[in-house]
Amino acid sequence: MGELNRKKAWELLSLLDTKEISAVELTQSCLAEIDRSGKKLNSFITVLSDSALEKAREVDVKRSKGLPVGRLAGVPVAVKDILCTKGVRTTCGSRILQNFFPPYDATVIRKLKEADAVVIGKTNMDEFAMGSSTEHSAFGPTLNPIDPARVPGGSSGGSAAAVTAHQTILALGTDTGGSVRQPASLCGIAGFRPTYGAVSRYGLVAFASSLDQISPFAKDARDLWLISDVISGHDRRDSTSIPERLFDYPYSGFKGKAGLPKTTRFGIPKEFWGEGLAPEVREAVRGTIDKVSKAGYEVEEVSLPALSAGIAVYYIICTAEASSNLARYDGVKYGVRVNDYADLFEMYAKTRAAGFGAEVKRRIILGTYVLSAGYYDAYYLKAQKVRAVMKKEFAEVFKKVDFLLGPTTPSAAFKLGEKTDDPLEMYLNDIYTVPVNLVGVPAVSIPCGKNREGLPMGLQIIGPQKKDEIVLKAAIMLESLGIKL
Amino acid sequence: MEYESVIGLEVHAQLDTAAKIFCGCSTEFGAEGNSQTCPICLGMPGVLPVLNKRAVELALRSILAVGGQVQPKSIFARKNYFYPDLPKGYQISQYERPLGTGGSVTVHLDGLAKRVGITRIHLEEDAGKSFHPEGRAIEYSLVDVNRCGVPLIEIVSEPEIRSPEEAYAYLVALKQILQYTEVSRADMEKGKLRCDANVSVRPKGQKEFGTKTELKNMNSFRAVQKALEVEIARQIKIIDSGGKVVQETLLWDEDRQAVAPMRAKEFSDDYRYFPEPDLLPLEVSMDWLESVRKGLPELPEARRRRFIEVFSLSDYDASLLTSERAIADYYETAVGLYPNPKMVANWINVEVFRFLKEKKIFIDDLKVPAAELAALLKKLDSSSLSNTMAKEVLAAMVETGKTVEAVVAQKGLVQESDEAVLDGWVREVISAFPKQRESYKAGKKQLLGFFVGETVKKSGGKANPKLVSTLVKKHLGE
Numbered sequence: 001m002g003e004l005n006r007k008k009a010w011e012l013l014s015l016l017d018t019k020e021i022s023a024v025e026l027t028q029s030c031l032a033e034i035d036r037s038g039k040k041l042n043s044f045i046t047v048l049s050d051s052a053l054e055k056a057r058e059v060d061v062k063r064s065k066g067l068p069v070g071r072l073a074g075v076p077v078a079v080k081d082i083l084c085t086k087g088v089r090t091t092c093g094s095r096i097l098q099n100f101f102p103p104y105d106a107t108v109i110r111k112l113k114e115a116d117a118v119v120i121g122k123t124n125m126d127e128f129a130m131g132s133s134t135e136h137s138a139f140g141p142t143l144n145p146i147d148p149a150r151v152p153g154g155s156s157g158g159s160a161a162a163v164t165a166h167q168t169i170l171a172l173g174t175d176t177g178g179s180v181r182q183p184a185s186l187c188g189i190a191g192f193r194p195t196y197g198a199v200s201r202y203g204l205v206a207f208a209s210s211l212d213q214i215s216p217f218a219k220d221a222r223d224l225w226l227i228s229d230v231i232s233g234h235d236r237r238d239s240t241s242i243p244e245r246l247f248d249y250p251y252s253g254f255k256g257k258a259g260l261p262k263t264t265r266f267g268i269p270k271e272f273w274g275e276g277l278a279p280e281v282r283e284a285v286r287g288t289i290d291k292v293s294k295a296g297y298e299v300e301e302v303s304l305p306a307l308s309a310g311i312a313v314y315y316i317i318c319t320a321e322a323s324s325n326l327a328r329y330d331g332v333k334y335g336v337r338v339n340d341y342a343d344l345f346e347m348y349a350k351t352r353a354a355g356f357g358a359e360v361k362r363r364i365i366l367g368t369y370v371l372s373a374g375y376y377d378a379y380y381l382k383a384q385k386v387r388a389v390m391k392k393e394f395a396e397v398f399k400k401v402d403f404l405l406g407p408t409t410p411s412a413a414f415k416l417g418e419k420t421d422d423p424l425e426m427y428l429n430d431i432y433t434v435p436v437n438l439v440g441v442p443a444v445s446i447p448c449g450k451n452r453e454g455l456p457m458g459l460q461i462i463g464p465q466k467k468d469e470i471v472l473k474a475a476i477m478l479e480s481l482g483i484k485l
Numbered sequence: 486m487e488y489e490s491v492i493g494l495e496v497h498a499q500l501d502t503a504a505k506i507f508c509g510c511s512t513e514f515g516a517e518g519n520s521q522t523c524p525i526c527l528g529m530p531g532v533l534p535v536l537n538k539r540a541v542e543l544a545l546r547s548i549l550a551v552g553g554q555v556q557p558k559s560i561f562a563r564k565n566y567f568y569p570d571l572p573k574g575y576q577i578s579q580y581e582r583p584l585g586t587g588g589s590v591t592v593h594l595d596g597l598a599k600r601v602g603i604t605r606i607h608l609e610e611d612a613g614k615s616f617h618p619e620g621r622a623i624e625y626s627l628v629d630v631n632r633c634g635v636p637l638i639e640i641v642s643e644p645e646i647r648s649p650e651e652a653y654a655y656l657v658a659l660k661q662i663l664q665y666t667e668v669s670r671a672d673m674e675k676g677k678l679r680c681d682a683n684v685s686v687r688p689k690g691q692k693e694f695g696t697k698t699e700l701k702n703m704n705s706f707r708a709v710q711k712a713l714e715v716e717i718a719r720q721i722k723i724i725d726s727g728g729k730v731v732q733e734t735l736l737w738d739e740d741r742q743a744v745a746p747m748r749a750k751e752f753s754d755d756y757r758y759f760p761e762p763d764l765l766p767l768e769v770s771m772d773w774l775e776s777v778r779k780g781l782p783e784l785p786e787a788r789r790r791r792f793i794e795v796f797s798l799s800d801y802d803a804s805l806l807t808s809e810r811a812i813a814d815y816y817e818t819a820v821g822l823y824p825n826p827k828m829v830a831n832w833i834n835v836e837v838f839r840f841l842k843e844k845k846i847f848i849d850d851l852k853v854p855a856a857e858l859a860a861l862l863k864k865l866d867s868s869s870l871s872n873t874m875a876k877e878v879l880a881a882m883v884e885t886g887k888t889v890e891a892v893v894a895q896k897g898l899v900q901e902s903d904e905a906v907l908d909g910w911v912r913e914v915i916s917a918f919p920k921q922r923e924s925y926k927a928g929k930k931q932l933l934g935f936f937v938g939e940t941v942k943k944s945g946g947k948a949n950p951k952l953v954s955t956l957v958k959k960h961l962g963e
Contacts, residue, residue: 083531084529084530084531090530092530097530100530102524102529102530102531103524103529104524104529106531201533202531202532202533203531203532204531205530205531206530206531206763208762209762209763210762236535237533237535238533238535239533239534239535239536239763239764239765240762240763240764240765320759321759321762323565323757324563324565324574324575324757324759326574327565327567327573327574327575328528328530328572328573328574330567330569330574332569332572332628333527333528333572334529334530344569348567368757371565371757371758371759372755372757373754373755373757376757376759380759
């Protein structure tokens, strides 16, 4: 069959089901690619060759005996190293957790295992998911497979690079402010952030609890649907998990044009076209919008004024929550502890100084500040108020249109080191993605062409809360309009 | 100058649930260190809290029991601080929007009743326990995380307590309520109840509060009272000598019977509270609240009043009997079987209480069930046992757990009521005490008791005193 690892999961599953290929072959093809390009791209922190092959063999035996298999039986999935895996090192890209072996599996890992997916490895990331380039990892930066001089985006850059380089078929990342959609856009693949609460956060090491969301990468929207269906669902271990099923299984609507009604209305937020948007991205997204319009769908301009405050609100809330979530890394119970200290306070200070990288420290300090007595009202509380306004604006706009359409990122992939000295410039890369997290709605990024340098660009489709399946339907429709890399 | 003290108490009570507040681990006291833990209460990366509904119900009970308002929507918040026995680096508590507000506790002091207002009651999790072994070569501390995540309510009183004695009485009343409603074992010695105090003094008549200090580390109700006495005296001394009280946290030193300031590093002002994003707002529906209300038992104050009215008991007897729910239950069971309320009250308040005190046990551990006490008192009443004999039987029952019948049979404790036998003893006694006989005959009738007592003594406690009395009168005249 050759190049099995270049295929999509939905293609591979039918080949596996008809026994034209084996899960072992498929897994081996991915492992071979990891062998070839994994070190260079630095996409993985831990490769799980042995357990992956063992699982693949198990799935092959099941199929050969005619036993029932899970929905992703034999499909390799890479997972971001922020998802707890029982007995398998989980570092969060941080020195402070370089020796941390969780005693339990995250709910999504359990679900992947139950679906007979082959967990192939743990991917590189910005430390504690804080970053937009995967340059802030204690294990070194991940390179963009399209152009290794450039970043793959972040914070889930390892997962994005692994899918892009065909080291895996599917991957999980986490999207707190765009950490899946942005790297998907920069690598030219598809990335989907489900509704907040659709996927259990149990076992996802928290960065910003009210924004974090486990989110998949794939080569197309149909694959995104496949894995989203597997990982989503209510979990009593996560109080913020929503009770409803968002995916209708088995789903048959992914054949052909997905049957999106022609009355579907797309809203184009005018706030997405301001300063900082690269002309080539503007053109590419505009081009897609024209195609949508020509295909007979309604397209109209809409306005969500609170979007302009998105970055400010996001960086107050996410740092506030992070400052508290990361307090547990104190050198007492697990992770790294320095050896040389005079007293308890010094043990904390030295351990955290040595264990955390610069960006994490910056955010802990920021977050501690915005929660401090005397500043809480001016920063944290005000940010929550603006967040509430933003939610209202989204609810209003979704009475008028079915989806919002716009660029995923202001530019294509930037060069390694280009923005590391200017945190604010780095933060602005999230300008179009963070509102989705603040509001908690589903959004998908799919490729919408390449620029003159051959770098991919992405557009995102944002839908109303809990309309995850329809958002993916819209993505399939757009893909069918012939938007090519 | 005459001063008045202003006291407010913050009481932490452990809710009597089987499981912790945010995970399924046991709350059992006294288990091996760090044995009752899981990734959640250990604060492992990636874990999330799930609220124990039972803990909420017990907290709701406590709010209803003090007549407070249950807030239909309350919010959990994180209290952030670093300490090794706090694995997450924050404690999940409630801050701006607690579960309960308002209500009061009725306090009895020197025969007067007074209501002390409740500011708020909120839910929170407990932290672990640190141990600091002492010794020259020891350079470590130990942490036991078993207590982490044990559910607590914090009950904050209004600053309406005016004396250390009143603070003590408030704690007694509050403990009673918590035990009655089975919200908490409320046992301070086992750490099921903890109390911090805020105290200030002001010249009598002044409306504004003085500068307050916070007292911590008291291990009993008496320690709270004593610490307040010491601190109030300290504050008055400062003010009298022209100084100013500094707002600070002080630790009570039980050994030295003194207060000392907490070291700065042990205590931080800014907890950076913010709403807990891992938990949804806690919503209590009317239906839920109603079902909790229906399950609420009669409260101590109401029961005390009922005992006075229905059983015609004195305030003193009723207060003693209702001091614990189990004792009041015991009393009511016994009275149901032997309807002599005053006599049952006396036997419980004197005899039973003495055994409880001697043996340092609770009434639940007493080997004499209420029905057996009733049976004993019936025998006493029907004159088949004398008072002395009944006491002896009770003592044996307490020791052995045997029934009244069994003890009586074993000891051969049958009251002697045969007139011929009794008459012989009475004659002997009368002739043995000629002086007293003459005095009696001369009109000193109060010596009747003396003759009866001597006769009973002579009989080895067996003689039926009523019959003896009749016989004495027969021989010596009325």
